[in-house]
Amino acid sequence: MAAIEYKLLHVDKQTGARLGEVKTPHGTFQTPIFMPVGTQATVKTMSPEDLEKVGAQIILANNYHLWLRPGEEIVKEAGGLHKFMNWNHPILTDSGGFQAFSLTEHVKFNEEGISFKSHLSGEPLFLSPEKAIQVENDLGADIIMSLDMLTDFHNDYAEMQKAVNRTTRWAERGLKAHKNPDTQALFGIVQGGGYEDLRKQSARDLVSLDFPGYSIGGLSVGETKEEMNQVLDYTVPELPENKPRYLMGVGTPDALIDGVIRGIDMFDCVLPTRIARNGTVMTSEGRLVIKNAAYARDFGPLDKNCDCYTCRNYSRAYIRHLLKAKESFGIHLTSYHNLYFLLDLMKQVREAIKNDRLADFRAEFFESYGYNSKHMNF
Amino acid sequence: MAAIEYKLLHVDKQTGARLGEVKTPHGTFQTPIFMPVGTQATVKTMSPEDLEKVGAQIILANNYHLWLRPGEEIVKEAGGLHKFMNWNHPILTDSGGFQAFSLTEHVKFNEEGISFKSHLSGEPLFLSPEKAIQVENDLGADIIMSLDMLTDFHNDYAEMQKAVNRTTRWAERGLKAHKNPDTQALFGIVQGGGYEDLRKQSARDLVSLDFPGYSIGGLSVGETKEEMNQVLDYTVPELPENKPRYLMGVGTPDALIDGVIRGIDMFDCVLPTRIARNGTVMTSEGRLVIKNAAYARDFGPLDKNCDCYTCRNYSRAYIRHLLKAKESFGIHLTSYHNLYFLLDLMKQVREAIKNDRLADFRAEFFESYGYNSKHMNF
Ligand SMILES: [Zn+2]
Ligand SMILES: [Zn+2]
Numbered sequence: 001m002a003a004i005e006y007k008l009l010h011v012d013k014q015t016g017a018r019l020g021e022v023k024t025p026h027g028t029f030q031t032p033i034f035m036p037v038g039t040q041a042t043v044k045t046m047s048p049e050d051l052e053k054v055g056a057q058i059i060l061a062n063n064y065h066l067w068l069r070p071g072e073e074i075v076k077e078a079g080g081l082h083k084f085m086n087w088n089h090p091i092l093t094d095s096g097g098f099q100a101f102s103l104t105e106h107v108k109f110n111e112e113g114i115s116f117k118s119h120l121s122g123e124p125l126f127l128s129p130e131k132a133i134q135v136e137n138d139l140g141a142d143i144i145m146s147l148d149m150l151t152d153f154h155n156d157y158a159e160m161q162k163a164v165n166r167t168t169r170w171a172e173r174g175l176k177a178h179k180n181p182d183t184q185a186l187f188g189i190v191q192g193g194g195y196e197d198l199r200k201q202s203a204r205d206l207v208s209l210d211f212p213g214y215s216i217g218g219l220s221v222g223e224t225k226e227e228m229n230q231v232l233d234y235t236v237p238e239l240p241e242n243k244p245r246y247l248m249g250v251g252t253p254d255a256l257i258d259g260v261i262r263g264i265d266m267f268d269c270v271l272p273t274r275i276a277r278n279g280t281v282m283t284s285e286g287r288l289v290i291k292n293a294a295y296a297r298d299f300g301p302l303d304k305n306c307d308c309y310t311c312r313n314y315s316r317a318y319i320r321h322l323l324k325a326k327e328s329f330g331i332h333l334t335s336y337h338n339l340y341f342l343l344d345l346m347k348q349v350r351e352a353i354k355n356d357r358l359a360d361f362r363a364e365f366f367e368s369y370g371y372n373s374k375h376m377n378f
Numbered sequence: 379m380a381a382i383e384y385k386l387l388h389v390d391k392q393t394g395a396r397l398g399e400v401k402t403p404h405g406t407f408q409t410p411i412f413m414p415v416g417t418q419a420t421v422k423t424m425s426p427e428d429l430e431k432v433g434a435q436i437i438l439a440n441n442y443h444l445w446l447r448p449g450e451e452i453v454k455e456a457g458g459l460h461k462f463m464n465w466n467h468p469i470l471t472d473s474g475g476f477q478a479f480s481l482t483e484h485v486k487f488n489e490e491g492i493s494f495k496s497h498l499s500g501e502p503l504f505l506s507p508e509k510a511i512q513v514e515n516d517l518g519a520d521i522i523m524s525l526d527m528l529t530d531f532h533n534d535y536a537e538m539q540k541a542v543n544r545t546t547r548w549a550e551r552g553l554k555a556h557k558n559p560d561t562q563a564l565f566g567i568v569q570g571g572g573y574e575d576l577r578k579q580s581a582r583d584l585v586s587l588d589f590p591g592y593s594i595g596g597l598s599v600g601e602t603k604e605e606m607n608q609v610l611d612y613t614v615p616e617l618p619e620n621k622p623r624y625l626m627g628v629g630t631p632d633a634l635i636d637g638v639i640r641g642i643d644m645f646d647c648v649l650p651t652r653i654a655r656n657g658t659v660m661t662s663e664g665r666l667v668i669k670n671a672a673y674a675r676d677f678g679p680l681d682k683n684c685d686c687y688t689c690r691n692y693s694r695a696y697i698r699h700l701l702k703a704k705e706s707f708g709i710h711l712t713s714y715h716n717l718y719f720l721l722d723l724m725k726q727v728r729e730a731i732k733n734d735r736l737a738d739f740r741a742e743f744f745e746s747y748g749y750n751s752k753h754m755n756f
Binding site: 040041042044045046047048065069070074077078079084085086296297299313314315317318320321322324325327328329330331332 | 418419420422423424425426443447448452455456457462463464674675677691692693695696698699700702703705706707708709710
């Protein structure tokens with residue numbers, strides 16, 4: 001039996017966006033969905049109960065970080081990641097390749113895998129497709145990722161072609177190494193940068209291996225939003241209708257909506273919690289930097305149209321004070337609001353699909369959030 | 379009408395300890411009580427709802443910190459400290475003298491007040507008895523403190539006598555400056571170090587000014603526990619039976635119990651949250667340093683006899699991982715447990731008084747916590 005099951009519930013008549021649900025061993029989540037990131041087996045400053053309250057249905061954890069600390073054996077001994085971190089809903093883990101590539105030094109790729117030095121201890125480490133799967137098997141997330149070959153979006157064609165082919169070989173090795181196909185769904189990751197034929201080839205090669213779901217990687221790495229949307233335009237149609245599609249590392253409101261319109265079901269990004277720590281919040285009228293002096297005597301909520309815990313109980317002035325005073329409760333309040341905002345946005349997106357009006361919703365949201373004005377960068 | 383009302387409910391037949399309650403404009407709290415410290419208008423990592431769940435009935439905030447940041451005018455404009463920080467139960471503020479004395483540089487005392495430089499901006503500031511009360515009036519806590527003259531416990535007699543006399547004059551000036559006696563109860567602070575006649579004189583002078591409550595200051599500043607208990611032995615009997623008595627800055631389990639036995643009703647200390655940040659927790663079997671390698675694979679709770687949120691849901695191994703990974707949720711979990719532990723201890727103490735068995739309870743607790751063994755420092 002497959003670990004997960006995707007059910008397509010409705011297709012938006014305006015855009016073709018999909019409303020669906022994914023059944024996993026730890027419950028069902030609605031799609032399209034945004035997944036908060038719990039890098040080190042905790043979504044920064046948020047309790048599992050807080051995550052439920054902001055509407056999180058599935059969260060992500062990082063294979064690389066948990067492999068290094070506390071180590072996957074400890075998580076396994078604890079009864080797996082769900083029990084370890086007290087989250088009894090779906091979890092997705094990535095392979096660790098992205099962190100090995102971006103956080104460490106002395107990174108070398110070869111056909112066997114990736115060698116690098118630990119960003120914590122400096123010790124030499126080696127991540128192969130099989131090792132990535134072994135760690136993910138020990139952690140026990142509901143959805144897990146193949147190790148993929150990372151490249152620059154603008155690499156030349158020959159380089160990109162090599163990366164795509166290696167990614168397929170690694171995906172196949174991961175499939176073979178995977179010990180728990182009945183309880184953990186392994187996704188293959190489509191690569192290919194901005195080359196249409198390579199993206200299509202990558203998707204077809206992976207689809208021929210029959211994964212229970214597909215990720216699109218190598219995006220949100222510096223390319224323009226137009227470039228990202230173009231890639232989705234020609235890649236998503238290659239993926240089967242009866243499997244979930246996950247766009248990795250994307251979390252700005254516009255990219256979420258535009259990804260959904262192009263047939264994406266799942267997204268993750270550290271953005272809402274990372275900007276929250278710097279005092280930036282997303283509101284129905286665009287983003288707001290709460291540390292600005294302008295808010296020192298502003299006794300209104302972060303977002304007057306938001307009914308989250310933060311906005312119902314605390315003023316901009318208080319939150320600004322907490323952030324200036326470096327009190328972690330301030331970061332908790334902004335993180336809570338930002339996660340609520342994105343998860344509520346996805347709820348509204350699902351509602352719009354159900355009512356066949358996602359194009360209208362997009363136009364309304366882009367106008368109120370400020371995407372139609374000039375000085376907007378997310 | 380007085381801002382607060384103390385009601386003596388029962389006196390323990392074994393020790394003479396008092397069970398009582400204090401009615402304030404923001405509700406009634408049971409005594410003896412421990413008050414968590416919310417230095418900057420937040421008890422570090424704890425939401426107001428968390429504070430309610432750990433059993434906090436009254437919390438403390440620091441006048442000095444809020445005067446400097448965000449400034450008492452902003453808190454006043456927000457509708458006062460209760461509304462600003464979303465805590466609709468009793469609050470106590472100190473005068474700011476202790477922080478002015480201990481956190482800053484270039485401190486000079488004279489009859490007018492204390493001059494020093496801000497620990498944030500370096501700007502010269504001056505705290506007089508009148509200024510302390512004005513800031514406390516603007517913050518609007520239910521119980522507020524006079525500015526007192528701080529001294530070393532072991533100062534010579536002549537110095538101590540001067541400090542005691544100045545403290546009385548400052549208390550009188552504070553009384554005169556106090557604008558809200560109907561809604562904020564101003565306490566006088568007994569000083570006198572370890573000199574019995576000076577402590578008694580200080581208490582009598584303040585009692586003659588008829589404050590709605592009395593604090594005992596200048597303790598827990600490096601003297602031995604025997605010295606502290608001796609001071610309480612001869613000072614508390616000078617205080618009226620119908621007013622609450624507050625021992626400032628004390629929060630170790632033994633000092634709490636021994637203070638209650640000597641007639642103290644209220645305590646505060648940063649200890650439970652400060653040690654929580656360093657990974658030390660108080661348990662029914664003594665304290666435990668959770669970062670120790672011994673707990674890396676310990677899947678039991680912090681304290682097997684504790685039924686707090688932390689102990690019901692998380693293992694020592696997980697909490698250790700979070701602290702090693704510098705995740706603030708780990709500090710939240712240890713802070714939560716430590717506050718629960720001390721507040722629950724005080725609940726047990728109140729129960730023991732009610733049942734006329736506080737001496738027995740003390741003996742049992744000291745044995746299980748490890749105070750009777752040699753290597754214990756709190
Ligand atoms: Zn909100
Ligand atoms: Zn506990």
